[in-house]
Amino acid sequence: MAxxxxxTAAAAVGLTEVRRIWHLLEPLHAVLxxxxxxxxxxxxxxxxxxxxxxxxxxxxxxPLGAVGAVRAASAFYSMSPRMVERxxxxxxxxxxxxxxxxxxxxxxxxxxxxxxxxxxxxxEIRAAAALTxxxxxxxxxxxxxxxxxxxxxxxxxxPHLQLWHAATILREHRGDxxxxxxxxxxxxxxxxxVSFEAIGAASRQTLASRExxxxxxxxxxxxxxxxxxxxxxxxxxxxxxxxxERVERETDRLASAPWRASGAADTTRLADxxxxxxxxxxxxxxxxxxxxxxxxxx
Numbered sequence: 101m102a103x104x105x106x107x108t109a110a111a112a113v114g115l116t117e118v119r120r121i122w123h124l125l126e127p128l129h130a131v132l133x134x135x136x137x138x139x140x141x142x143x144x145x146x147x148x149x150x151x152x153x154x155x156x157x158x159x160x161x162x163p164l165g166a167v168g169a170v171r172a173a174s175a176f177y178s179m180s181p182r183m184v185e186r187x188x189x190x191x192x193x194x195x196x197x198x199x200x201x202x203x204x205x206x207x208x209x210x211x212x213x214x215x216x217x218x219x220x221x222x223x224e225i226r227a228a229a230a231l232t233x234x235x236x237x238x239x240x241x242x243x244x245x246x247x248x249x250x251x252x253x254x255x256x257x258x259p260h261l262q263l264w265h266a267a268t269i270l271r272e273h274r275g276d277x278x279x280x281x282x283x284x285x286x287x288x289x290x291x292x293x294v295s296f297e298a299i300g301a302a303s304r305q306t307l308a309s310r311e312x313x314x315x316x317x318x319x320x321x322x323x324x325x326x327x328x329x330x331x332x333x334x335x336x337x338x339x340x341x342x343x344x345e346r347v348e349r350e351t352d353r354l355a356s357a358p359w360r361a362s363g364a365a366d367t368t369r370l371a372d373x374x375x376x377x378x379x380x381x382x383x384x385x386x387x388x389x390x391x392x393x394x395x396x397x398x
Contacts, residue, residue, distance in 0.1 A: 112364040115352040120361060121367060122352075123272055124374040125232070127381040129267040131211050132159055134386040137205030145195040145203055154194075163249035166192045175245050177279045178289045183311040205256060208264045215380055220260045228373040229259040231351040231366055232266035238361035239273045243280070247273035270358060275356030281347045289318040295329060298336035300342050300387035306390050 132138050133156050142155035149155055161172050176184065195203070213220050231346040233255070241248040250269045282292045292316060293307045304317075312320075324330045329340035337345065340367055359367045381387065 106176050106393040107234045113356065113359045113367050115349060115356060118352045118356045121371055122355065122369055124216060125267045126271060127378060127387055129263065129271045130382060130387060132204055132208055132215035135207060135211035137214060138204065141203040141207040147194055153187055154191060158191040158200045159204045161188060162197040163253055166196050178292055178310050180311045201253065202367040205261060209261060212260045216377065217383055225263060226259040226281045228370060229263035233262050235358035235362045236266035239269060239358045244273055244276035247276050260336050274351065274355040280350040280351040280354060284350065285343055285347050288355050290316050291324055294324055295336065295340060295344055298330045298334055299341055325347055
């Protein structure tokens with residue numbers, strides 16, 4: 101009887117709630133790529149932090165080991181191979197993946213303490229960490245290279261770092277599923293970006309950071325126009341918007357297993373616990389208002 105009750109509660113977690121919990125967790129994960137404390141840790145290892153990308157590639161790829169450009173580009177998907185090749189495997193000449201993994205935890209520890217103050221050791225963050233870890237440990241990892249690589253790492257001892265680590269596993273789990281959804285929809289890496297801009301989710305200027313050439317961008321737009329997904333001006337048609345919504349709904353579906361395992365009550369409680377921390381991160385200004393995450397727009 102208890103098993104039936106748990107199954108019923110788990111099934112009650114809908115895709116709207118799955119997307120809501122992503123919106124709350126994504127900024128808590130993304131602190132790693134924007135916080136000055138993380139850049140300081142990267143600089144201490146010897147990385148050039150005048151631009152964002154050397155530390156980004158090192159921090160994000162480190163769970164995969166000393167990976168090269170081909171394997172990393174396949175997992176990162178929307179970044180141009182040329183961009184990835186500039187950073188990988190060169191970042192491992194500066195520091196080993198093990199050194200980078202230690203540095204990113206130090207950076208997050210310092211960033212969270214700066215952002216949350218005394219709350220970093222409080223009961224709310226402990227409860228949120230326990231619930232998020234439970235969801236992360238229930239994540240299905242088959243076909244999810246970035247989620248699996250992070251899940252294989254040892255859990256930090258401190259609750260606030262467990263929260264960040266669990267958020268990272270869940271973020272990469274969703275991201276791996278998103279790549280599958282894009283591929284199923286027939287959107288190659290640059291088409292994925294062009295169609296994202298076409299629905300107004302992010303600006304062309306922001307997405308240009310993925311370093312596809314103007315010729316590649318226009319060729320992708322032409323292909324999408326030929327499929328009736330964008331206008332000649334580059335805005336999404338009704339069919340194009342419907343396709344992107346199907347991609348996002350499929351992404352939600354593929355990201356739902358950890359939350360179905362957690363059940364509706366725990367998922368709702370986690371969302372309530374995360375709210376104040378989410379507000380703090382957003383209000384800090386660390387994350388740019390126009391970003392490639394699409395938070396609040398998809």
